Structure formats: C-alpha cells, structure tokens
Amino acid sequence: MIKIFQNTNYDFIGKRRITLIACLAVLAFAVVPGLVNLTAGRGFFNWGVDFAGGILTQVRFTQPTDEAELREIIEPIAPGSQISRFGQENEFLVRAPLMGENTTEAVEQIRQALRARYNESFIIERTEAVGPKVGSELQTRAILAVLLSFAATLIYLAFRLEWTFGFAGIVATIVDLLFTMGVLAALRLEFSLTTIAALLTIIGYSLNDKIVIFDRIRENMRASRQRGEFPALVNRSINETIPRTVMTGGSVMAVLLVLFLLGGVAISDFALIMFLGVVAGTISSMFVAPAVLLWVRERVGKSKTKETTARPARVAV
Amino acid sequence: MSGTTRRLLIIAAAIGLATFFLVTNGINYGLDLKGGMYLALEVADPQGTMTAEARRDATDQALDVIRNRIDQFGVSERNIQKYGDDRIIVELPGIQDEERAKDIIKQTALLEFQHVLPTTQVEGVLPRIDAAILRAKPELATAADTSTRPAQPSALDLLFQRQQDSAAAARADTAQADTAGAQPPVSTRPEDRPLSSLLNQGPGAGEFLVAVENVDRINQYLSIPEVQRLLPRNTVLRWGRTPQGQGAQLFRSLYVLEEQPFMLGTAIEDALPGKDPQYNKTIVTFELNRRGGRTFGKETAAHIGDRIAIVLDKNVVSAPNVISQITTNGQIEMGAAPMTEARDLALVLRSGSLPAEINILEQRSVGPTLGNDSIQQGKMAGIIGIILILGIMIGYYRMAGVFACIALFVYVLIVLGGLSAFNAAFTAPGIAGFLLSIGMGVDGNVLIFERIREELQAGKNNRAAVDAGFQNAMGAIIDTHLTTLITALILYNFGTGPVQGFAVTLSVGIIASFFSAVFVTRTLFLLYINRRSPTEPISI
Numbered sequence A: 001m002i003k004i005f006q007n008t009n010y011d012f013i014g015k016r017r018i019t020l021i022a023c024l025a026v027l028a029f030a031v032v033p034g035l036v037n038l039t040a041g042r043g044f045f046n047w048g049v050d051f052a053g054g055i056l057t058q059v060r061f062t063q064p065t066d067e068a069e070l071r072e073i074i075e076p077i078a079p080g081s082q083i084s085r086f087g088q089e090n091e092f093l094v095r096a097p098l099m100g101e102n103t104t105e106a107v108e109q110i111r112q113a114l115r116a117r118y119n120e121s122f123i124i125e126r127t128e129a130v131g132p133k134v135g136s137e138l139q140t141r142a143i144l145a146v147l148l149s150f151a152a153t154l155i156y157l158a159f160r161l162e163w164t165f166g167f168a169g170i171v172a173t174i175v176d177l178l179f180t181m182g183v184l185a186a187l188r189l190e191f192s193l194t195t196i197a198a199l200l201t202i203i204g205y206s207l208n209d210k211i212v213i214f215d216r217i218r219e220n221m222r223a224s225r226q227r228g229e230f231p232a233l234v235n236r237s238i239n240e241t242i243p244r245t246v247m248t249g250g251s252v253m254a255v256l257l258v259l260f261l262l263g264g265v266a267i268s269d270f271a272l273i274m275f276l277g278v279v280a281g282t283i284s285s286m287f288v289a290p291a292v293l294l295w296v297r298e299r300v301g302k303s304k305t306k307e308t309t310a311r312p313a314r315v316a317v
Numbered sequence B: 001m002s003g004t005t006r007r008l009l010i011i012a013a014a015i016g017l018a019t020f021f022l023v024t025n026g027i028n029y030g031l032d033l034k035g036g037m038y039l040a041l042e043v044a045d046p047q048g049t050m051t052a053e054a055r056r057d058a059t060d061q062a063l064d065v066i067r068n069r070i071d072q073f074g075v076s077e078r079n080i081q082k083y084g085d086d087r088i089i090v091e092l093p094g095i096q097d098e099e100r101a102k103d104i105i106k107q108t109a110l111l112e113f114q115h116v117l118p119t120t121q122v123e124g125v126l127p128r129i130d131a132a133i134l135r136a137k138p139e140l141a142t143a144a145d146t147s148t149r150p151a152q153p154s155a156l157d158l159l160f161q162r163q164q165d166s167a168a169a170a171r172a173d174t175a176q177a178d179t180a181g182a183q184p185p186v187s188t189r190p191e192d193r194p195l196s197s198l199l200n201q202g203p204g205a206g207e208f209l210v211a212v213e214n215v216d217r218i219n220q221y222l223s224i225p226e227v228q229r230l231l232p233r234n235t236v237l238r239w240g241r242t243p244q245g246q247g248a249q250l251f252r253s254l255y256v257l258e259e260q261p262f263m264l265g266t267a268i269e270d271a272l273p274g275k276d277p278q279y280n281k282t283i284v285t286f287e288l289n290r291r292g293g294r295t296f297g298k299e300t301a302a303h304i305g306d307r308i309a310i311v312l313d314k315n316v317v318s319a320p321n322v323i324s325q326i327t328t329n330g331q332i333e334m335g336a337a338p339m340t341e342a343r344d345l346a347l348v349l350r351s352g353s354l355p356a357e358i359n360i361l362e363q364r365s366v367g368p369t370l371g372n373d374s375i376q377q378g379k380m381a382g383i384i385g386i387i388l389i390l391g392i393m394i395g396y397y398r399m400a401g402v403f404a405c406i407a408l409f410v411y412v413l414i415v416l417g418g419l420s421a422f423n424a425a426f427t428a429p430g431i432a433g434f435l436l437s438i439g440m441g442v443d444g445n446v447l448i449f450e451r452i453r454e455e456l457q458a459g460k461n462n463r464a465a466v467d468a469g470f471q472n473a474m475g476a477i478i479d480t481h482l483t484t485l486i487t488a489l490i491l492y493n494f495g496t497g498p499v500q501g502f503a504v505t506l507s508v509g510i511i512a513s514f515f516s517a518v519f520v521t522r523t524l525f526l527l528y529i530n531r532r533s534p535t536e537p538i539s540i
Helices: A016-039 A067-077 A105-118 A132-160 A163-187 A193-223 A230-262 A264-286 A288-303 A307-315 B002-025 B052-073 B098-106 B126-136 B138-147 B151-163 B166-180 B212-222 B225-230 B290-302 B339-351 B368-421 B428-457 B462-494 B497-530
Strands: A054-061 A082-085 A091-096 A122-130 B036-043 B079-083 B087-093 B111-115 B207-211 B235-240 B244-246 B249-258 B268-276 B281-288 B308-312 B315-318 B329-333 B358-366
Touching (some): A016 A163, A016 A288, A067 A082, A067 A105, A122 A132, A122 B368, A132 A163, A132 A193, A132 B497, A163 A264, A163 A288, A193 A230, A230 A288, A230 B368, A264 A288, A264 B368, A264 B428, B002 B368, B052 B079, B052 B339, B111 B290, B212 B225, B212 B249, B249 B308, B281 B290, B281 B339, B315 B329, B368 B497, B428 B462, B462 B497
Parallel strands (some): B235 B315
Antiparallel strands (some): A054 A091, A054 A122, A122 B358, B036 B087, B036 B358, B079 B087, B111 B308, B207 B249, B244 B249, B308 B315
C-alpha cells in the first residue's frame, strides 16, 4: 500500500502571522493589476460581451485572409471593433460595440459587409450579441446568486457545526476567489459567463475542501472530552486530513492540468481558472480557514464565556 | 447476504433506469453545443408609458404570435417561452438562416389599408413647412446645402420631367399659384426650400419620388414637431417599402395617405405567396373574413379609379389603382421581390401582427460545426480526465480504487440518464458542473478510503474498519454534498440561462455522486469482504 503524508505533524497554525501577511499579499495582488488596467482606461477585468454588452462574432474563412484586411472591412461600419485571430488558421474573433437601440444591428451589418467582400466563402461560427440591459442584469444576478449561496452555506454550517466555522470557511473561500480573480485581471483573460461558471465551481470546491477539515475538527472535539488546547486540536485535524486533501486536490489538479494542455481553445481558459482556484482552495483550506477559525473563536471567546466550556453544547447537531 | 443482494438489486435498478432514459430520450445538448440560435426578446416601450399589466398582456400576445410564426416557419424542437413577466426566450436549434428567422420574429406585421390622397393635399403647405424647417433647424438646412450638389437637383428634375404626366405638372403649378400669395414668398433657390426641393413628382397619383440618399434627411425634417403640426388633418406621409431604379439613381416613393386606415390586417383570414403569371411579378394573395370583405367591398366601390395603399409596418408595400369593387380576395404586388420574401410576408400575415415592436435584447448563436467541435473536445477532455482519475485511484488504492472506478462509471451513467430523464440540456457550463460533481464523487471515495486506512492502522479487523470508515466519513460527505446541493438550488433559482445549466448538472451530479460514492462503493466492499477471511489483509 502506498501512503503519503501519513501521521504527519506539521505546524499549520503556529505561523498565523505569515498566513495573515500572505492573505494581505493576495488581496493586494488581486487588486493591483485590475487597478493598473483601470487607470489605463481598460476596465478592471477584460469584460467579455456577456457583461460589457456588445457583439462578438467568430468567423471562419475558407480562403486566406488577415486581420488587416478584415479591419479595413469592419472598421467603417463598426468603429472601435477589435479583431483577433482565434484557434485555427483563417478563424477570427470580431468584437464590436453595440449600434443604437437594436442589439443585433451590428451583427447583420458585419455579416452583410463580409458577404459583399467574400461572397459565401466564410462561415459565421458563433454570434453573441448582448444588450446593455441584459449585460448588467447578468452581472447583478450572478453576484446575487453567489451572495445568497454564501448566506445559505453560513446558515447550514451554523446549524451543523457552529457559525464560526461557516464564517471561517467563507472568508477563506473569498480569499481563493480574490486570488483567482486577480490572476484573471493580470492575465487579461476574458471575463465571460464561462468564467462565472468556473468561479462558481471554485467556490463549490473550495467550501467543500474546508468543510472536510472542519468536520474532522468537530469530530475530534467530540471525541476529546478533556479540555485540550483548541489550536492543537485544529492542527491535529488538519494533519489527519492531509492524505485526503492531497489525494483529492492532486487528482483534480492533474485532470485540470491535462484539460488546460489538451482541451483546445474553448476549454483551456476555463481549465486554467479552475486550476488556479483549486490550488488556492487547497492551500487556504490548510492555512487560511483554520487560522480564521481560531481568530474568530478567540474573539468570541473573550467577549463571551471561556471558549472551551461553551463549545460542546453548541456542537450538538 | 440478503442485504447485499438487495443492494445489488437497487444498483441494477438505478443502472437500468438510467440506461432506459439514455436510450429512449438520448442526450439533449444545449444550443451552445449542438448549434442554433437563442434570442431574448422584449416588447418595446420607447416612451416608457406601458403599465406593468399592459406589458404583461402585450408579452403574452407577442408570445402567441411568435410561436405561431415559428411553427409555420418550421423549426423542429423549437422552444419558445416566457421568462419573467415581460421577456420572451426563443431557442431555435439547428437554424441555418439566422437573419431570416430574426426578420420573421421581429416583424410587427401591422397591416393597414389606407386611401391614397392626391399630392396637392400637402403641396399647398410645403412652403410653410420649408419655412418651419429653416426656423427649427437652421443647421439642418445648411447641411442640406453643402451635401446637395447644386447641379444634381436640376438633373433630377429633368429626369422626372420626362415621365411626369402633364396633369400632375399642372397640379403642381396650381399648387404653387395657390401659395404664391401666402407667407413666405416662394423661392426657387433650393436652400430656401429644404423639403420641397427634395421631392419630385412621382409616377402615380399621391406619390412623390425621393432620391434614396435624401431619405434620412427627410425623415429628420418630418420628425420636427412643428412640421407635423403643419400637415393637413388626417394626412400622413409614408415611404414605399423598396427603392426603385431610375437609371443609375435609386428612388423611394413617399406617399400621401389618409391617416386613418379603413381596414386592418386582422381582417385577413388566409394569405398565400404566388406569381402573377401575366407580368411575372411576385405577389401575395389574401382572403378576408366576412366582415373585412364587407368593409373592403364598400370602400373599393366608393373609390374606383383611386389608389389604395397596402401598408405594412408603416411602409407602403403596394398601392394599386382600384379598377372594380373587391370583396374578400385581394393581392399585394411585390414587384421583383424574391419568392422567399413573399412566403415570409404571407406567413406573418397569416399568423397575425405583434401588439408592439419587439426588441432583441440578446442573441447567441452557434454554428453546427463549432457546436460539434465543442462536443468532441468536451468528450475528449472528459475521457482523458476520467482515465487520469482511474489511474490515480487504482494506483494508490488498489482494489478499493477499482471499486471507486466502478462507482464512477455508475455515477456517469446516472448523471447522463438523470439529465435525459428531466430533459435537461447538457451545456458548456453544464460540463463544469459535471466535472465538479465528479470531483466530489471521487472526494467521497477518498474520504472513505482514508478513514478505512486509519481504522485498520488503529488495529481494527477488516469488517469493523470498513464499517467504521464509512460511518466516520459520512459526516463530511453529507456536509459537503448538502452545502453544494443548497448552492446549486440557489444558483438555479437566481441564475440566468448558463448559470442554470451549471446548477442543473451540478444538482443531478451531487445526488448521483452521493449514491455512487457511498452506496455503490460500500456494496462492492461488502461483496469483497464477505468473500475473504477476516484476517486476510484487504487491498486498500
């Protein structure tokens, strides 16, 4: 039997100061590239048409053409368009701003202009036209959904474990999310609905990862009736779950890495975001979440009763 | 033993059910994967004057009309539904001609029958309108001066002189004579006559011709409120639908019509596209209902020799002369328009008009090749991912890993079967949800196996270690699955399209993952342990 990280005794929570500094660094990292872009007038994220509104067309030509030629055709009808190569040869992405009230007007104009120049030797593979109303609506609804799911997790964990666990789990997950979004901003990856799906997946995975460790903490709290040091108990719980953390995290990371390398244009961005999120989630489960948990409980413990006496009653399911 | 038999039966039933749905329903791919067009529509309300109730009603009406049109257009598996109170979602899988489909959906198809009035009706007020335009928008008039090359108007006038009938010319003269005494004095300089200098006498009664490049400018002039006030009562100007050629120059007709239509398209019972055999012109013949026929008969009888304009969405499609009384059957001439246009017009006339204009808020379309590529890539990625996980699990957990892999296959089957049972579509974000739930399923097994290892290490015998392992891991498995399920349900309720796709696969995946990771793996373990002596070490 192969065994990894069995019976370890690493100190995860002794260096909470380092964890705090690392978290602050992550926060700074999450904000700085976006702010740099913002001051350069490019927007915090590279918002895709889903959120910014506008149109996107993916065109494949059956005859060779290049960006300059396309720009010549498209610029006069849709000023301010971006044209970039995409995937295969002779395949291009055209991003254009909306024209007037009609969301799909620009789509038809571009199609007509292309038809006038290339006849039928092109195929429009994909069109996305999103009006400003829908764009902002998608944004608010996505944010609302995430906030609500956080609230629900908090309530569930408050019932199941204790609210401090829920709080710690969510704070650590937010750190993961910020880190991932920082990388998104720094790499200027397009922020689209697929990105939202990836971020939601990260939230799900990351919370999951923290809950597993919290469950072990709860179990150890129940088992050890004697008033052991809570920090030591937390540390022991993290160590006990390392094999699982590494196995699950490792498998998921391996899969995502393969998807990133082999998945093709559509999947690789998604896999990259997920990979970053899972790495962050795995690390924060061991360092950030327990640290936050200890911090909250110390705070609460000071203001209320002594933490060790208060705990067992609250833990009951 | 009977316990394990029952467990095996349950697993077999789940597999059987999943396979049944998968075979009968198949996998339903979303538009992003199989190709097609998605539209989000809204009833336009530019002035913002509609009440919420009126909006809802208009949306319901529009929904019926659009559904009717799409059905006649013939798209299989179309999905047209209301979203919220005032939105319509149209999903058309595998649609080839997006433009045409959009035109059919968007066309208000408000058909009006209006009497054509002689141009003299407005010619009398043209000088005053010209003056009003100059007062209201002096900058417009200057713009007109610079872009109207001085030589062109005279050339145009010459062109029209040829076909302008003398009667019309005489009419125009009298009109000028009538207004000569009025303020302001009539000038012959085009810059003093911003509107009238752009109008040329048309070939028929009640019709001006306008060079196509001047159409926008005239629309600007006509939108000035004061100009609107100056037009005689119950008179309206409407453009002809298609430009017509006059040598190299293209013109559009501007008709003078009685504002109040005497009949609406609601009176149409049936409409068919066709060809006029005599002139080889595209036509749409229509049949009116009884009441419409009576009205039409009365109006045509009273106006023999006059023109009647058939106006579609405020544009004149044709304006035939009434030769004799017409009752229930009429036709719309469309000149040299292609047959598809006649077919589409007949279609929208049959299916009725929309209660208001429709705005397209969102369009997403994916071509069939791209969709197919995405499916192939997704399958490939999924297979590679699963093989990788199988390798890791078997390599690390040996026999237990094999159980986990069998459980994983059951899991995949149940998710696919579950999705096809609910008729839920498999979308690109759905693949993300699928992956997350695979991860959770594997995680469940990892949790259990690690626990069993711990229990074995603590010196328990096989049976006790397996039981304790499952029991102790259960808390974490339930917590992770339940929180994710709650999240998925919230995302489903508050998310929009793609987020919902994610939520659906995730929910189905979580339930399947719980079943496979806990129930299937445990059953396999029970079978395994029952076959060996308690002392023989288990492969984990």
